[in-house]
Amino acid sequence: MELKEAAQKLGVHYQTAYRWIRSGQLKAYKVGNTYQVTSEDLIDCLNRRNCPTAPPSSIKIRNWEHQAFRLMGYLLSGNEAEARALILKVAEGGAEIVTACENLISPVLADLGEMWSTGKITIASEHRATAICERALACMMNNLRGRPRGIAVIGTPPGDEHSLPSSMATAALRSQRWLVHHLGTQVPPEDFVSIAKEVAATLVVITITHTPALDQANQIATLARKQGIRSLVGAPGTPIGSLVELANSRPSTESSFKSKIYKSKI
Ligand code: B12
Numbered sequence: 001m002e003l004k005e006a007a008q009k010l011g012v013h014y015q016t017a018y019r020w021i022r023s024g025q026l027k028a029y030k031v032g033n034t035y036q037v038t039s040e041d042l043i044d045c046l047n048r049r050n051c052p053t054a055p056p057s058s059i060k061i062r063n064w065e066h067q068a069f070r071l072m073g074y075l076l077s078g079n080e081a082e083a084r085a086l087i088l089k090v091a092e093g094g095a096e097i098v099t100a101c102e103n104l105i106s107p108v109l110a111d112l113g114e115m116w117s118t119g120k121i122t123i124a125s126e127h128r129a130t131a132i133c134e135r136a137l138a139c140m141m142n143n144l145r146g147r148p149r150g151i152a153v154i155g156t157p158p159g160d161e162h163s164l165p166s167s168m169a170t171a172a173l174r175s176q177r178w179l180v181h182h183l184g185t186q187v188p189p190e191d192f193v194s195i196a197k198e199v200a201a202t203l204v205v206i207t208i209t210h211t212p213a214l215d216q217a218n219q220i221a222t223l224a225r226k227q228g229i230r231s232l233v234g235a236p237g238t239p240i241g242s243l244v245e246l247a248n249s250r251p252s253t254e255s256s257f258k259s260k261i262y263k264s265k266i
Contacts, residue, residue, distance in 0.1 A: 003028065006037040010046060020045070061090065064103045071108050075129035076121070087136040097140050097175045101168045101240045105133055109164065134164060140171045141182075148179035152203040152247065153196040155183030157216035162209035165234060169205050172240050173247055178203075189216060193223040203247060204231040211236070 001009075006026070007017035018035070020026035025048070027041040061067055067086065074083035091100035109130070116126040154169050156162065163185045170182040181199055183192065196204050204224040206217040214233075221231040232246055 001037055001039070001042070003035040003037060006042055009042060010049075025049075061103070064107075067104055068108050068111075071104055072111060075108065075112070075132055076125060078128050078132070080132045080135070083132050084136040084139065087133070088139060091140055097168075097171050098241045098244060101172065105137075105164075105168070106240075109133065130164065134167060137164070137167045137171050141167070141174060144174065144177050146177070149177040149248070150202040151179045151181070151199055152205055153181045153183060153192065153199065153201045154205040154207070155187040155192055156185040156207050156209075157192075157213050157220055158186050158188055159213035159216055160208060160210040161185055162207075165207040165209055165236075166205075168240050169207055169234065169243055172244050173205070176244055176248060178247065187220075189220040189223050192220045193227055193229070196224060196229050197227050201229055204229050205234065205243065205247070206231065207234045209236050 003017055003021070004014055006028075007014045010017060010026075012020075017026060021028045021035060026037065026045045028035040028037045030036075067090065071083060071086055073079075074086065087100055087105065090104055091097045112121070112126055112129055115121045116123065152173055154166050154173070156166050166182065166184065170180045174180050181195060181201070183195065192204070192206075195201075204220065206220050208214055208217050217233045221233055224231040232243065234240075234243055
């Protein structure tokens with residue numbers, strides 16, 4: 001049969017059928033200036049199109065250590081373009097922000113911290129690397145359009161200058177359709193909760209890296225509770241995936257995470 005008839009039987013436009021021939025999805029034979037399709041090839045094409053197909057596969061990183069090694073190299077040499085390209089590739093290629101944070105950025109920062117505390121790299125080198133990560137994360141910070149899952153306010157209490165965990169928490173929750181107000185570091189408890197109230201937040205997330213600031217974090221959590229707002233406190237080394245799970249779960253399931261995280265005592 002001619003392509004026009006085949007297209008009709010497939011229920012698609014002539015041009016679409018033509019595209020399928022070009023891409024190999026539909027077998028056809030050129031006779032003169034026209035394409036001819038056999039009934040068998042038409043049925044074969046129909047069958048294949050009616051079969052449920054697996055979702056597009058995400059990129060598979062087989063060797064995270066190698067990727068971390070590459071990122072470390074870029075960060076230490078100040079190669080921002082390559083560092084950012086690598087982080088974005090991992091995050092956008094399907095492996096997603098949470099995986100990029102847990103398997104790539106956090107382990108590299110932990111190693112950087114070791115190198116810095118043992119004097120192997122300078123403070124300047126550490127600052128440059130941290131700033132590069134911060135800017136790469138900023139590229140993944142978009143609040144998604146549409147109806148949000150909830151409204152969250154995320155920040156760090158006074159006494160803690162580490163800004164990356166709250167940036168990661170923000171990027172991760174935004175990717176899960178949370179509308180996030182990101183406050184950054186050193187936010188006084190009263191101001192933190194006042195903004196949460198103002199924006200009608202349903203969740204307050206406080207991140208802690210410098211543990212002496214934990215009391216301040218718990219103060220924010222207590223104030224939030226008084227306003228009827230749920231709160232979660234994340235500790236160093238706790239996976240960002242746990243935050244996503246906790247935020248998306250019903251409050252009653254939070255107790256199962258108790259041993260893993262510092263949680264507000266509420
Ligand atoms: C960069 C850095 C700094 C920078 C921060 C700059 C910036 N813009 O952020 C600067 C130079 C300011 C800094 C200062 C200090 N730092 Co510092 N810093 C680091 C470093 C290298 C990276 C920090 C980071 O971003 N880590 C990556 C985060 C993202 O990983 P994470 O901790 O696992 O965080 C996870 C959780 O927070 C989770 N999460 C986030 N939110 C939530 C919420 C919930 C509910 C859950 C479940 C999870 C969750 O997500 C994250 C990813 O999974 C770390 C090394 C390290 N191991 O992390 C040291 C490190 C944290 N710093 C350290 C120290 C000692 C300090 C200083 C005290 C140094 C000094 N003498 O002045 C000061 C403290 C300043 C202060 N008051 O806060 C120590 C802490 C040691 C300790 N056990 O307390 C570390 C570990 C370095 C080391 N190896 O010694 N630091």
